[in-house]
Amino acid sequence: MIGALALNSFDKPPRRQIEREFGVPIPGEIVAPAYWTSTALKHLPQHGPIDWGALFGRQAPIVLELGCGNARYLIGSAVWRPDHDHLGIDILPVVIRYATRRGNQRGLKNIRFAVCGGQELLANHVRPAAIDEIHCYHPQPYFDEAQAHKRLITPTFLALVHRALKPGGLFVVQTDNPGYWRYIEQVVGYFFEFTPHAGRWPDAPKGRTRREILALKRGLTVYRGSGRARLDLSEAAAVQLAESLSPPVFDPDRRLQQLDQLERGGG
Numbered sequence: 001m002i003g004a005l006a007l008n009s010f011d012k013p014p015r016r017q018i019e020r021e022f023g024v025p026i027p028g029e030i031v032a033p034a035y036w037t038s039t040a041l042k043h044l045p046q047h048g049p050i051d052w053g054a055l056f057g058r059q060a061p062i063v064l065e066l067g068c069g070n071a072r073y074l075i076g077s078a079v080w081r082p083d084h085d086h087l088g089i090d091i092l093p094v095v096i097r098y099a100t101r102r103g104n105q106r107g108l109k110n111i112r113f114a115v116c117g118g119q120e121l122l123a124n125h126v127r128p129a130a131i132d133e134i135h136c137y138h139p140q141p142y143f144d145e146a147q148a149h150k151r152l153i154t155p156t157f158l159a160l161v162h163r164a165l166k167p168g169g170l171f172v173v174q175t176d177n178p179g180y181w182r183y184i185e186q187v188v189g190y191f192f193e194f195t196p197h198a199g200r201w202p203d204a205p206k207g208r209t210r211r212e213i214l215a216l217k218r219g220l221t222v223y224r225g226s227g228r229a230r231l232d233l234s235e236a237a238a239v240q241l242a243e244s245l246s247p248p249v250f251d252p253d254r255r256l257q258q259l260d261q262l263e264r265g266g267g
């Protein structure tokens with residue numbers, strides 16, 4: 001009897017908890033602290049590419065999210081696709097802290113987060129043809145003209161995405177900024193067999209990300225699309241192509257800036 005009691009207290013199923021953001025559940029459940037994991041990738045290799053097999057202790061398809069913010073999408077992907085490994089990066093340490101806490105508290109073993117720029121990650125830490133999917137949700141449009149050079153989606157960046165993806169690998173991008181979208185539509189087809197996605201993502205009708213949820217609540221149009229890396233484009237040809245295409249110069253429409261301030265509210 002004593003033995004049975006002791007066994008019961010140790011084998012009790014972990015306490016579970018659903019977390020919400022703007023009333024929309026965040027995928028996965030917070031498990032009891034004994035089951036938490038450690039999803040922070042505090043140090044990227046000083047030189048050279050990430051060894052994905054060593055990082056995750058297995059060989060599995062790799063999914064990247066660049067500019068992941070609080071990583072609502074990537075957390076969901078890690079929960080729903082346990083057979084895929086995931087890395088989310090962002091330049092803002094505070095959002096990576098939110099993302100990491102979420103990953104840890106869900107006990108996820110197939111996700112890591114690091115503070116890093118999207119272009120830097122691809123140029124310095126990802127081998128060619130290593131990645132299965134790259135996602136970019138709501139890249140910062142940078143409303144101030146003096147900061148426009150920081151825009152992530154440039155021809156050079158797209159050439160790096162193409163280089164990082166396995167042949168036929170998937171690139172997903174979306175924004176609620178019409179000017180940015182017009183630019184993306186102009187350039188993305190050079191590197192990917194790209195198709196705009198009509199309507200909301202079926203897996204997340206209220207929004208895949210924090211920013212998408214906010215944009216939809218405000219009645220903004222969200223522009224989504226995805227495409228497979230072109231098979232007929234070599235790495236050298238992609239670099240050459242990137243040099244011939246124009247940079248992301250567009251009118252970001254300052255009226256949309258207000259949402260950015262709200263969005264910065266955190267995790």
Ligand SMILES: C[S@@+](CC[C@H](N)C(=O)[O-])C[C@H]1O[C@@H](n2cnc3c(N)ncnc32)[C@H](O)[C@@H]1O
Nearest residue numbers: 067068069090091092117118137138209210211
């Ligand atoms: C508008 S927020 C969108 C966040 C999230 N993807 C979402 O949809 O909720 C843009 C994010 O991109 C990050 N960011 C801006 N420039 C970046 C860069 N060069 N590399 C990586 N992340 C960047 C920002 O810190 C911010 O978290």
